[in-house]
Amino acid sequence: MERKLVTIRRIKELLPIKDADRIQLAIIDGWKTIVQKGAFNVGDYGIYFEIDSLLNLDDERFSFIQTTKTMNGVKSRYLRTIRLRGEISQGLIMPISSIKEIDSIVNGQPENFLEHDFADSIGVIKYEEPESNLSGEKMSSFPFYIEKTGEDRIQNVYEKLKERYEDVEFYPTLKMDGSSMTVCYVNNPAYFIGQDGIDRSENMKEQTWVASHRQVIRKPQPDPETGLLRKNAFYDTYEKLGLADKLTDWCIKNSKQIAIQGELLGPKIQKNYEKFEKNTFKAFYVYFIDEARRATPAEFDEICKELNIETVKIYEPIKPFKMFNNVDEILKFAEGFSEQGVEREGLVFKSNVLDKSGRPISFKAISNKYLVNKK
Structure with missing residues (x-):
């Protein structure tokens, strides 16, 4: 079953993180993702990128992602599970307006696109481990x-x-x-x-x-x-x-x-x-x-x-x-x-x-x- 790597999701909850003034934990369906305080309100829609996503290395919108992976000779930014301030954070959620390629498709009606995968729209692919060199011809x-x-x-x-x-x-x-x-x-x-x-x-x-x-x-x-x-x-x-x-x-x-x-x-x-x-x-x-x-x-x-x-x-x-x-x-x-x-x-x-x-x-x-x- 193909994973939907880039989807529109709704913020279910926003939870405080102990001893953290600038960040909080967003609950998105069953996922937990750390976000900046003030970036979202409960009930807001956002663009959610699942872990294992590879994002364009040269896209300035993702320059804050430091982890990289190379697949098929192309180096990309890589979303992995991290632990920060004692909390597990998985994936990335961004305001719809910040990704113009998707914002223009959604056109102010995010609730109509909840089942859609936007990975192709923004060039996101799933990272897969290289196959063993013992796999044959x-x-x-x-x-x-x-x-x-x-x-x-x-x-x-x-x-x-x-x-x-x-x-x-x-x-x-x-x-x-x-x-x-x-x-x-x-x-x-x-x-x-x-x-x-x-x-x-x-x-x-x-x-x-x-x-x-x-x-x-x-x-x-x-x-x-x-x-x-x-x-x-x-x-x-x-x-x-x-x-x-x-x-x-x-x-x-x-x-x-x-x-x-x-x-x-x-x-x-x-x-x-x-x-x-x-x-x-x-x-x-x-x-x-x-x-x-x-x-x-x-x-x-x-x-x-x-x-x-x-x-x-x-x-x-x-x-x-x-x-x-x-x-x-x-x-x-x-x-x-x-x-x-x-x-x-x-x-x-x-x-x-x-x-x-x-x-x-x-x-x-x-x-x-x-x-x-x-x-």
């Missing part, structure tokens, strides 16, 4: 027929979910900091990927492949000089676990086309935050391609057991919207330790209940401790 872009991983943050959906699902059980699952890996089986020729590096012919009846977050990975090819295979962590793990055969057998038996999405963890994957000694694949979703939906927790558990595929840790189900009174309590619950004793990234909450579009209800809570410490 690109065979194609990530396929259109599989939904990329990602959930809404609880800060953006708390009120809506609490109103509708207070009595619903969710399974908290461990969110891990590795590299996204997807394995897939298809037998519909419209879904076949046909570039160099894969055995494809007119008589081909089925296909399996492995992908990173952004691309399907080409089968390792011999180095033209040494003749040795150019190995990569994704394909190596895919082959060692026998995922192609496992998926093929299960899908033929059950007349399905599916993808299994998970986290690749290991010594040279994303600086090995999780401290794994060898490359390890942990599944966290199954995607039914024909139904264009993710599996429910119950379906996921059954399939992974049948395939003997390791999963991320799944905790006992709870009713979060009855158990917790606000966003802060859910975020606090998301704090804790991962498998190897490091500060966990957070939790993803999944329910067996489907929403109106037929998708299992889910959301994520990212640990503020993790975010503050992550550079």
